[in-house]
Structure formats: structure tokens, C-alpha cells
Amino acid sequence: MPFEKNASMGFVTNRLARLFAQHLHARIAPLGLAPAQFMTLLELWEGDGLTQAELTDRLDVEQATMANTLARMKRDGLIERTPHPQDRRAQLVWLTDKARSLEQPAKQAAHSVNQMALAGLGEADAAEALGHMNTMIESLREKPG
Amino acid sequence: MPFEKNASMGFVTNRLARLFAQHLHARIAPLGLAPAQFMTLLELWEGDGLTQAELTDRLDVEQATMANTLARMKRDGLIERTPHPQDRRAQLVWLTDKARSLEQPAKQAAHSVNQMALAGLGEADAAEALGHMNTMIESLREKPG
DNA sequence: TATATGAGGATAGCATGCTATGTAGATGGA
């Protein structure tokens, strides 16, 4: 067969993603954060008052996934939601003080995981890898499903 | 802040892994397979009669994850389990004819997803990306947790 | 041999993600 799992980009990507998630989880769990919550906060720290739909677009997850993540974040006191002033279907998502206070430590945690992963690569290698991965993302985004 | 999510290796890896999983899922679902089942079959097609512990080692997932995946595979008629002849705690995992018949079409599906992802890269680029990703995997494996 | 420790598995509980649906409000015509 022409299929060698250790040379399969999909297989290797899955393994690497799980390792990243495990390390990130270990470092932000003490802050009371989970990985998807952190990812969502990255967007909100840039500016809150967004709708669920806007967050869904920017983070490239499905609407249902974001709905559940936001529900857990509200439960955990990281966000509040207010009615949208022009659209009664929508709500705006706002950061709590607690969530604001976590920006620096959480970003530091994520940064250190990235540094750990990149320890064996030079800066040029890292940029190269990132570039290739973004190329693959573009290729796979073209024809969804 | 020193953190730009679009330049974060962890962020990009997560996005790429989800895209791979979505495409693979779409292509093997018609065969009655899910991604983790396919990954497990890749090992078993090389030779069955393995214990859960051996599969856990080779695929780098946690024991509980493999236990659940094997339970679903048995439910779906992909594997059978027999008592280990020397160790009453363990069981051996065997492929069913159904699972054997899926080897070629499933590998072809996975291969085509990889090809699609690599469409924008030359062979040298792909090898380079794979190499860098394996380097990162090694770095993250060193200090678990 | 008796006991402590280890190894193989199963199960519970939870977070992420996805697809598929359902509901209510918004909107653009006929």
C-alpha cells in the first residue's frame, strides 16, 4: 500500500495538535481556562462586544461549537451577554474583569508552549513550517467537506 | 502583547488538524469509519492480534481513549477480541473480514486528503514541513504535561 | 507464602468539534 502513517501529513498534524493542546491545557488550567476558551478570549481581548456569529467567523469553528464554548465561558464567569440593540435574535459578548485579568498570564502560557515546541528549530525553519501549514490550510479550505 | 494568534504555531496546528479531520471524516464516513477507527486500523492492518496496551503505545493516545475507540469498533463489527493466552488481564484484538475489506478504499481516501492538502506545496516543501513538525513533536514529547 | 507494587482494562466525567434540527426574529419581494 502507498500509505505510511508516519509520513502522512494528516497523521502527523493530528499528533502535533494533540501535543500542543495537552501542554496548553496543563498551563492554563491553573488559571481556570480551557484551550477553546483561551482561543475565544484571544479574539475578545482585541475588542469585545462581538456577536456569536462574529466570533464563529473569526475563529473558524462551527456555530454550534461556539455556542457551547460561550455557554461554558458564561458559566465560568469569563463573559457576560447583553441583547443586541438592533437585532433581537443576537447578543453581544462582553469580557468580565476576571477574563481581562487573565490576558497576560494566559498569553504568556501559550507563548511558552510555542517556544517549547520550536526549541529544535531555527527562526527560519519555524517561519517556513508556519508558511507551509498556512498553505495547506488554504488548500483544505477551498473545497469544504 | 507579544501574542499574535495567526503567527502562533499551536493555533495554526489546531486549525490544520481540524481541517484534516473534517475532510477525512467526509471521505471515510461512507465506509462506516470514523477517523480514530481508521487510525487504529492502520496499525491492525499491519498485523492484528495486538493487545490494547500495544495499540495505545503505537498510536500515542491514552489508554482510556483507546479503550473507548476499541469498544466502538467492536460495536461496529470491525474487530473481535479474544482472551490473551498467557495473561488473563489482557485481550487480543483481531480484524473482522469487514475491516480487512476496507483497507484499500480507506487508505485511498486518506491518501487523497493528504494530496489535496499538499496541492500547493512541492515535494521538497512537503518533506520540509513534515520534518519540522516531527521535530516539534519530539520537543513536546520530552516533557509531558 | 504473604504483601506491596505494577500492569491491563473499564468507567466516569468533562471539553471540543461536528452534523443535523428546531425556533424566533429579520428581510426582501409579490
Next chain:
DNA sequence: TCCATCTACATAGCATGCTATCCTCATATA
């Protein structure tokens, strides 16, 4: 104005993964 269609969210159901426990059997050691 009325209706078809769209859009914003919520919910259900399921697969993966992980950590934490628990049980049983295997093994090494006192």
C-alpha cells in the same frame, strides 16, 4: 401586508481525547 427565505442561536447526538479512579490479575520481594 404576507409569505418565503435567511439569519442568529440553541439543542441533541455522537466521536475523540484527556484525567482520575477502580478492579483484577501478575510479579517481585520480604
